[in-house]
Amino acid sequence: MTLLTRRRLLGSLGVGAGGLLLMGSGRIPVLPKGEDILGLGEGLTMRAQRLITSRTALAREFSALDMSPRFRTNGNTMPASEAYQAHLANRFADWRLSVDGLVRNALNLSLAQIKAMPARTQITRHDCVEGWSAIGKWTGAPLKLILDAANLLPTARYIVFHCADDFDGTPYYESIDLIDAYHPQTILAWGMNDELLSVGHGAPLRLRVERQLGYKQAKYVMRVEVVASLQPIGAGKGGYWEDSAGYQWYAGI
C-alpha cells in the first residue's frame, strides 16, 4: 500500500469520525453526508483487499480454450474527434503516445516503438462493473518498462491515462496507483486475440490493469501523465466514471 492510499483512507475515516464526534458532542451537528459514510466501506474494502493480495498476486491466466467466442464492446466504440479520425485514416502512423508529468525523461513514443518493446501476452478475464465477464487475449508493452524509461520523480503517486474518446465533450480518463502501475500484468495493449487491437476495443492502445473492473481499462490512450495528486484532473476523483457517476476509484471489487 502506498503512503497516499493510506492517507486517502485515513482522510476519509477522519471525515466520517469527525462528523460522528460532532454529533455526539451536543453542538449543532455537522451531519456527515450519507455518501461519506458509505464511502468508508470503499476505503475499508480497498485496504482489506490490499492486505490480503500481495502486490504481485497475478490475475488468473486462462488457456485459449477458455476464451469468449465473442468479446463484446461497450462504452465508446468510435472516438468522434477529428484528430482521432485522422490517425485512424492514417493507420496511426503519426500517432504518438506522450509520457509526461513527474518524470525526468518525458517520452513521445510511436506505435512502432511501443510494439518493438518486449511484449507480454496474457489471456485474462475482463469484468464489467455491470456484471458480465469476457475472456480475451491481450498483447502489449508492460507499463513498468515505459515508466522506467520515463524515470519517475520521487513525488510520483498516480498514473493518469488520457484518452481520445469523450462522452458529450467530457474526455475519458482513468488513473491507477503505482502498485497497479508496476504490476507485471499491467500492460498497454496494442493486440487482442492475435490481431491488432480493433477500434471498438480501443485502438491503437488500451490499458489492461487486471485485478480491476472494466471501466479502469482505458481505451484510446493518448497520453500517460505521472502525477502526485488526482485532485487537479477532471473533477478530481480519478476517472471519467468516478467523476460523472460516483463509481469507486478502486475497482478491485
Add this chain to the structure above:
Amino acid sequence: MASQVAELPSSSTGTLIYRQRWPVRIWHWINAVSVIVMLMSGLMIFNAHPRLYWGQYGANDDASWLEIGSDGEHGFLRVGPVTVPTTGVLGLVGDNERAFPALVTIPSNYDLAAARQWHFFFAWLLVVPGLLFWLWGFATRHVQRDLAPTFKELRPHSLWQDIKAHARLRFHTGEAARRYNVLQKLSYVGVIFGLLPAMILTGLTMSPAIDAAWPWLLDLFGGRQSARSIHFLCAALLVGFILVHLSMVLLAGPFNELRSILTGWYRLPKERTR
C-alpha cells in the same frame, strides 16, 4: 436459548423464560438490517445486467440460463427454455424497463454506483458481526447446545412427525417449546453455516482482486459467472427463509416472539390439551 438463567412462573399463562441472550439479539438485528439492505441493493446491481450464466465468462452474446427483460411492451422472465410473462412485476413496470422494480431496489432509481456503495458498506456489517457471532456461538456452546440438531431429532420418523405438525400449524408447547424444534434448528443452521457463508464467498469470487489472491475460489464455484449465479440463487433462498421466518413469527404469536428477540424473555406456550 433454553437457558436456565432465570424463570418467572406465571399464574394465568405459561412460564416466562430468558431465551435469547444479548449477543443473539444484537446479531439478529444487525444481520436483519444488513441482509435486507444487501438484498435490495443486490437487486439494483442485478438490474445492471439481468442475465445469469454458468462458467468463467458470460456476456450478452453467450447463452444465459436466466434472463429478466422486456421487449418494450411486455416484461418477461426466462429460465432456460421457459419464458414467463411478468409485465407489471418484473422486466417492465409502468413504462420502466427494469428487471426488478423500484419498490424493491436500493436506491429505487437506477444507480449502479450507489447500489455498489450500499452493498459493500453493509457487507462489512454482515461479515464482521457474523464472524463474531460464530466465535461466540461456538465458544459459549450456543451452537452445539441450541442449534445443532440431535441424532434423535434427525431420525426420519421424528423429522416426519415434525413436518406434519408444522403443516398443521401445531407448534411445540410447554416444556417442549423451551428448545428450538428440529426444523427451526435445521433452517437456522442452514442460514448461518450454509447460505450466509455461500453468499459471502460467491460475492468475493466476483471481485477480480480477490480472485488474484485466492484463485481457489474460482475453482470452488466453477468460475466468476457461476459464482454470480450461485450468489443470486442463494439470495433467492434467503428471501424464502425470511418469508417463512416472518410467517412463523406471525403464526406462533408475534408479541411473544418479538419480545424474545428484543428483550430475551419468551413465554412458553401453554401445554396443549388434546
